[in-house]
Amino acid sequence: MAAVETTYRDALRQALIDAMQEDPSIFIIGEEVGRYGGAYGVTKGLLEMFGEARVIDTPISEAGLIGAAVGAAMTGSRPVAELMYVDFAGLVMDQMANQAAKSRYMFGGQTGVSMVLRTQGGTGRSAAAQHSQSLEAWFAHVPGLRVVMPATVNDAYHLLRMALKRPDPVIFIEHKGLYVRKGRMDAAKPDGEWGKAVVRRAGTDVTIIAYSKMVHESLAAAEALAEKGVEAEVIDLRTLNPLDDEAMFASVAKTGRAMIVSEAVMTGGFAAELSARISERCFDYLEEPVVRVAGEDIPIPVSPDLERAAVPDARLVAETGLWLVKRIAPSWAA
């Protein structure tokens, strides 16, 4: 199949269609996934294609529906459970962290929980404090769960296809600000293997590590930096678990500088984990401290101006990069 121009949303839908046609054990379960077509339209048309047994609209019972997915996965099905917003994680955390994640281990390897939890997070739609968070660290803190955060259209397709072949539970976190993003999708050619980071832009002066929407902010920042004579290498992690830390180490060993860009609040975030690993393993190569450019330690405000200011953007990343590499003070410190 030739590469096509499409959107992140349509690539996700195509991944679901292709996977469901290939594997009859896959079904979708969630709130408004059928008749409504999904809160963000990802599952639109799937009810008509696959019928009510495979596209199951549920009552508003997040813990119950995710729990049902866990039980289905232990009895020969491969459910895709949709959690409408990652912010609702608090309602389902027992089923994900204590049930899905631990069943294989507690039961001595007798069963896996081959399910995908599709959800979405992030800012950009002025959805306020309970519908805009980046909670990947909650899931990444639980052994047994895989955590995936696609940035590109092609990854939206391929990482979801790969997730639907994994034997262990996968938390697949989309970004609400990326659904309408356009890009190239080649069903025959993934950007990289499962569990491997991809260098989205090569550079020699500083390594920028990002995932999900922050990859695009980082790439835009890298272009701005290039105009100032700084060549940034941008690494897209794609999966937080498995984590390709060797790709980070190799890049930082080359550049001697590392910036981690994450939309999540800084304290206790996944950026801290990345920073720790780089500091531990690249100590001898580092010319500067590892820097985190992360979300402010505040709830996400509804006002669009405040919302934009609460998370990093390309300008902030570029200014920080210039400070780190060239010692040029940024606008807010001048």
Next chain:
Amino acid sequence: MSSGGNRLLLDLYRTMRRIRTFEERVNELFVRGQSAGSMLHMSIGEESVAGVCKAMEPGDSFTTHHRGHGIFIARGADTKRMMAEIAGKEDGYCSGKGGSMHIADMRLGHLGANAIVGGGIPHVVGAGLSYRNRKLSHVSVAFFGDGAAQQGILYEAMNMAALWKLPVVFCCINNQYGMGTRIDRATANTNLHERALAFGLNGVTIDGRDVEEVHEAAERMINGARNGKPGFIALNCYRFFGHARLDKSPYRDPVEETEGRRKDAVANARAKLATASSAELDELDETVTREMNAAVDHAVAAAAPARDSMFRDVYAPREPQPRPLRQHLSGILGGH
């Protein structure tokens, strides 16, 4: 019985006797410090759950709670491997990783014991969906206690099961206590099956003293579920001992405890059967005692799991595995 007695009752009695004796031996194992962990919840007083298990078919699945030894035995568990698991040994059901509260056996349909109160309840809804989609005629039964009856997830699960007409049964073993809280201190309406009726399930409350009655009612609920109407069973009984081994239940009235222990399904069944042949029953009891003694001996003698097995089964084989701490430290400090 040979004298034309009640074969079903004899069978149920044997199962209940096995549960009772197993739990007594587990208790001794704990007292001698030979069980793994500090958590141990005996199901003595709840043996008539054997009647529910007997009404299930091969291929049916189930989830249990932290007090689930008896249910698993009644569904065909190998008591040696069970005892070994409770002792945290290599050849236990879960290779010594789960223990008493997380025992499971996929081959017998045991989808897992759960130590989160109510945690395993929604799994049977998913099993029901699997059976429906795969055109299998199995039923999935969630076993839990009266404590879990106050958890919201039960109502999410019952609502979905009824809405989708799934082959699912909810079995609440009402031993009157959620840890130290008696049910009338936990809810205003203790007629638990009425809640199921409100959601559109079949529902029944049974006196657990009579295992034959339990079996009969369970058959009705399970057959209904197999034909598209999920059911709810409230099995009333009394927890003979404390919440866990070290709990002497000072919060209970001794008179209430004496009364409660009279509701003994095992003794009741034996009394019914003894009129036929008490010598045969004595022999049966002896056989059970030998089985459970052997289970204990096996568990005590069995090997502990190898240390490096701790990293196994976090993820599937051939998938990226956790990195052991010492390897991580060597990666940082080894080159210096």
